[in-house]
Each structure stands twice: as C-alpha cells, then as structure tokens.
Amino acid sequence: MTAIGRGTTFAQHLHLLLMRYFPALLLVATPLVATAQRPKTGMMPPVIAALDAKSAHYADVAKQIWSFAELGYEEVKSSALLRRELATAGFKVDSGVAGEPTAFIASYGSGKPVIAIVGEFDALPGLSQDASPDKKPLIEGAAGHGCGHHLFGTASVASAIAVKEWMIANKIGGTLRFYGTPAEEGGSGKVYMVRDGLFDDVDAVVTWHPGDRNAASSGSTLANIGAKFRFHGISAHAAAAPDKGRSALDAVEAMDNMVNMMREHVPSDTRIHYVITNGGKAPNVVPDFAEVYYYARHNDMRVLDDIWDRITNAAKGAALGTGTTVDVDIISAVWNVLPNEYLSRLMQANLEKVGGVTYTPTDVAFAERIQKTLIGPVPPVSEAATVAPFRGFGVTSASSDMGDVSWRVPTVQLSAATWVPGTPAHSWQAVAAGGMDIGAKGMMVAAKTMTLTTMELFTDPQHVVKARAEFDKSRGPNFKYHTRLEGRKPALDYRK
Numbered sequence: 001m002t003a004i005g006r007g008t009t010f011a012q013h014l015h016l017l018l019m020r021y022f023p024a025l026l027l028v029a030t031p032l033v034a035t036a037q038r039p040k041t042g043m044m045p046p047v048i049a050a051l052d053a054k055s056a057h058y059a060d061v062a063k064q065i066w067s068f069a070e071l072g073y074e075e076v077k078s079s080a081l082l083r084r085e086l087a088t089a090g091f092k093v094d095s096g097v098a099g100e101p102t103a104f105i106a107s108y109g110s111g112k113p114v115i116a117i118v119g120e121f122d123a124l125p126g127l128s129q130d131a132s133p134d135k136k137p138l139i140e141g142a143a144g145h146g147c148g149h150h151l152f153g154t155a156s157v158a159s160a161i162a163v164k165e166w167m168i169a170n171k172i173g174g175t176l177r178f179y180g181t182p183a184e185e186g187g188s189g190k191v192y193m194v195r196d197g198l199f200d201d202v203d204a205v206v207t208w209h210p211g212d213r214n215a216a217s218s219g220s221t222l223a224n225i226g227a228k229f230r231f232h233g234i235s236a237h238a239a240a241a242p243d244k245g246r247s248a249l250d251a252v253e254a255m256d257n258m259v260n261m262m263r264e265h266v267p268s269d270t271r272i273h274y275v276i277t278n279g280g281k282a283p284n285v286v287p288d289f290a291e292v293y294y295y296a297r298h299n300d301m302r303v304l305d306d307i308w309d310r311i312t313n314a315a316k317g318a319a320l321g322t323g324t325t326v327d328v329d330i331i332s333a334v335w336n337v338l339p340n341e342y343l344s345r346l347m348q349a350n351l352e353k354v355g356g357v358t359y360t361p362t363d364v365a366f367a368e369r370i371q372k373t374l375i376g377p378v379p380p381v382s383e384a385a386t387v388a389p390f391r392g393f394g395v396t397s398a399s400s401d402m403g404d405v406s407w408r409v410p411t412v413q414l415s416a417a418t419w420v421p422g423t424p425a426h427s428w429q430a431v432a433a434g435g436m437d438i439g440a441k442g443m444m445v446a447a448k449t450m451t452l453t454t455m456e457l458f459t460d461p462q463h464v465v466k467a468r469a470e471f472d473k474s475r476g477p478n479f480k481y482h483t484r485l486e487g488r489k490p491a492l493d494y495r496k
C-alpha cells in the first residue's frame with residue numbers, strides 16, 4: 001500500500017492528498033451531505049458530495065434501464081441513454097465498436113495513464129418482475145434485470161463523469177475511458193472488444209458488479225465455453241425403412257453418453273451442462289437434424305481448453321458411429337477472471353471509507369419480506385450496512401466476459417449490496433430490489449468506491465506499475481491470450 005498507509009487515518013490521508021493534488025479545494029471543500037451511505041470517519045472529497053447531489057438523477061437513469069429490460073445485443077435504448085449521459089458530460093463517444101451496434105467507448109483527455117471504467121446493461125430472459133416483495137412479473141415471460149446490469153451501467157457512468165469533473169477541476173493529465181459493454185449474459189460482448197484490440201493501450205480497468213454484499217475481494221470466476229453441436233443425418237420412415245435412415249438424434253444421444261462418462265475423468269471442479277435444443281419432429285420420421293447446446297466450465301481456461309477438445313472429439317466420434325456429420329458453432333467463450341490483489345486492496349480501502357448501505361425502516365420491511373421468500377439460511381438484513389473484510393480470493397461458480405478483459409489489462413472489481421442480503425443473482429428477488437431504493441443506494445456505494453480508486457490510479461503512477469508487476473507475474477512469462485471466438489463475428493442474434 002503506498003497511498004494509504006495502514007497507520008494513517010483516512011482524514012490524515014485525505015488531507016495529504018488534497019494538499020498534494022488540489023490545495024485550492026481545501027478552502028472550499030464541501031462537508032459530506034448526510035445520505036444513505038455514511039463514511040465511518042472523516043470528511044469525504046468534494047467529488048463524493050457531487051455524486052451524492054446527483055444520486056436521484058442516477059436512480060432515475062437506472063430505473064429507466066430497469067424498465068427497458070433489453071436482452072444482449074438488443075440494448076438499443078439502454079445504450080443510447082448511457083451514451084447521452086456521457087456525451088452531455090463532455091465525453092467523446094464512439095458507438096458500435098467491435099461489430100456490436102450497442103457497444104461504445106466514451107473518452108476524455110489524452111496520454112498516459114489510460115484508465116478505463118467498464119459498465120454493462122443487458123437483461124435476462126424470463127425474469128420480468130415488479131419492484132415488489134412478492135413474485136409478480138410485470139409482463140409474463142418478458143425479460144428482467146436479474147443480474148442488476150441496469151445499476152452496473154449507471155453507477156459506472158456516474159463514476160466516469162465524477163472522475164472527469166475532478167480531472168478538469170484539478171488539471172489531471174491522462175486518458176479516462178468508459179467502455180459500454182453489451183451482451184455479458186451469454187453473448188461474450190467484451191471478448192470481441194478484447195480480440196479487436198480495444199483494450200490494448202489500457203493501463204487498468206476499474207469495475208464492479210451488483211451483489212448482496214459490499215466486498216472488494218470478489219475473486220475469480222469459471223472459464224466457460226458454450227457451443228451448439230448440430231448433427232445432420234438422413235430421414236426415412238422409422239418403421240417401414242429404418243435401414244435407409246441415419247438418425248441425427250442418435251448422434252446427440254451418443255455424444256451425451258460419452259460426455260457423461262467423461263465426467264469421471266475430468267477434474268472434479270469441472271462443470272458440464274447441456275440441453276437438447278432440437279431432437280427431431282416426430283417418432284415415425286428418422287430425424288435428419290438434431291442440435292445439442294453445451295456449456296463447459298472450469299476455473300482455469302488452460303485446463304478447460306483440453307476438456308473442450310475432448311467434448312468436441314466425443315461429438316466427432318458420435319457422428320462417425322451413427323453415420324451422420326456434425327458442425328460445431330461456438331457461441332461464447334470467456335476466461336476465468338484473473339484477480340489483482342494489489343488493486344483489490346486499494347479498492348477495499350476506498351470501500352471502507354465509503355461504507356455500506358443504510359436501510360430506512362421501509363427498506364428493512366421490504367428486505368424482511370424478500371428474505372422470507374429465499375431458500376436456506378440468510379444473513380441478517382443489517383449486513384448491507386457493513387463492508388466485508390478483505391479475505392483473499394475465492395472462486396465463484398459463475399462466469400463473466402470480464403474474464404477476458406482481466407487477462408489483457410490489470411482489472412479490479414467490487415461487489416456492492418444492491419440486493420437484500422442472501423439474494424442470489426438471476427432471481428426475481430434481485431430484479432425486485434434492483435427496482436427499489438435499495439438497488440439505487442447500493443449502486444452509489446459502487447460509484448463512489450470506483451471514483452476514489454480511479455482518482456488514485458491517476459494521481460500515483462506507482463499504483464499502475466505495481467498492478468502491472470503482479471499481473472505479469474500471475475499470467476506467467478510466456479502467456480499469450482487466445483480466444484475460441486477468434487474467427488467469428490459477434491452472435492448478434494443469440495437471443496432470438
């Protein structure tokens with residue numbers, strides 16, 4: 001830790017920082033406005049008061065995106081709204097990057113360092129839900145923000161705008177970018193942006209994810225490869241002329257059998273799951289087409305690569321044995337997240353300054369009703385007000401295209417309590433809290449923490465140097481990034 005010594009109080013540290021970088025502001029420093037997120041001690045920089053002053057505006061932006069609930073690569077209105085916020089704030093905005101119409105990069109400033117803040121905004125199918133503590137879809141079967149990406153995109157934009165205003169006020173050099181990244185949920189939106197070199201000159205990435213707790217040691221994820229295996233056979237009458245047919249469904253079943261036996265001979269922390277998306281139309285017609293959609297996951301892409309080759313061989317073997325042919329269409333491929341401890345500790349210190357989410361009595365009543373609908377033990381509601389201690393890095397069994405970014409650029413993330421403690425992601429309870437004040441307040445914890453962290457990256461060049469040194473060591477000397485999406489275009493219609 002360089003900027004924030006363990007033995008230094010926040011007030012002392014802030015005073016030193018202000019003296020060093022913007023002494024004029026010491027004279028006009030605004031006292032912290034009493035709001036839902038109270039720091040534990042001391043006075044916060046003016047940039048935090050500025051974020052507090054705009055919290056109602058950002059809550060409105062997030063609520064609009066929550067209402068749009070647009071699926072991956074279809075986030076037309078959500079992307080436009082966030083771009084408008086950034087353009088109005090004076091960012092230069094490039095839209096439709098990496099062949100993705102809803103992806104964009106907003107930038108301000110020039111030269112080094114280049115610090116990027118990342119935001120997502122896609123929703124999930126079938127999770128439509130009212131902002132209510134009872135399960136009540138707004139539109140039956142429609143999409144909903146079960147992963148909180150409406151808060152994700154909005155808080156990241158809020159942070160980028162706050163940092164830009166601070167850079168102008170204090171004549172801070174360097175480049176600030178905001179990456180608007182679509183289709184995180186199964187569309188691998190960021191992978192194409194990484195593949196096309198859009199992150200190549202970035203020194204550090206700052207981001208977050210909605211969750212049910214406040215923590216900066218969120219750790220790694222599982223690498224995940226997803227593909228549709230399409231088998232082609234020959235149709236014939238299934239009773240009168242079965243010998244003339246070659247069943248594509250037989251091939252799917254043969255492949256599934258082989259992969260299910262393979263489970264015994266892969267590392268036990270591997271996850272493999274599939275659905276048969278087309279198994280033929282009628283029992284009396286030998287199916288000439290069948291399709292199975294697979295995901296395979298492991299916490300190390302280099303291990304998963306080998307497992308994936310074996311799954312592909314099972315498909316080829318199944319085709320050979322059943323007299324059919326197979327095409328493999330890789331839809332998604334994301335790396336496990338590479339954590340950066342140095343940056344995470346920096347983020348943790350800032351998260352501790354910002355503090356957690358303070359619930360009003362109305363929030364507590366909502367939270368207690370939500371918790372009654374959750375399965376299994378739940379943490380106390382009061383946990384939302386706390387910050388989890390730094391505890392090293394675990395692995396969550398989810399996957400994210402942030403993984404690919406994290407192997408290209410030193411990346412730091414935090415989780416902020418936008419959901420009632422105990423709420424799982426991708427649930428109606430997450431959609432409900434995300435549409436309430438609880439979600440908006442949690443989002444501002446993330447916006448403030450990212451802002452303080454990004455400011456530190458701009459003001460002390462040693463942070464980037466140290467983060468990079470750890471990054472190089474973690475990747476190893478001969479690391480070369482690759483993606484199985486190398487040769488393809490973004491699957492813009494994957495939700496159709």
Ligand SMILES: [Zn+2]
Binds near residue numbers: 146147185425426
């Ligand atoms: Zn998700």
Ligand SMILES: [Zn+2]
Binds near residue numbers: 147148149184209
């Ligand atoms: Zn998510």
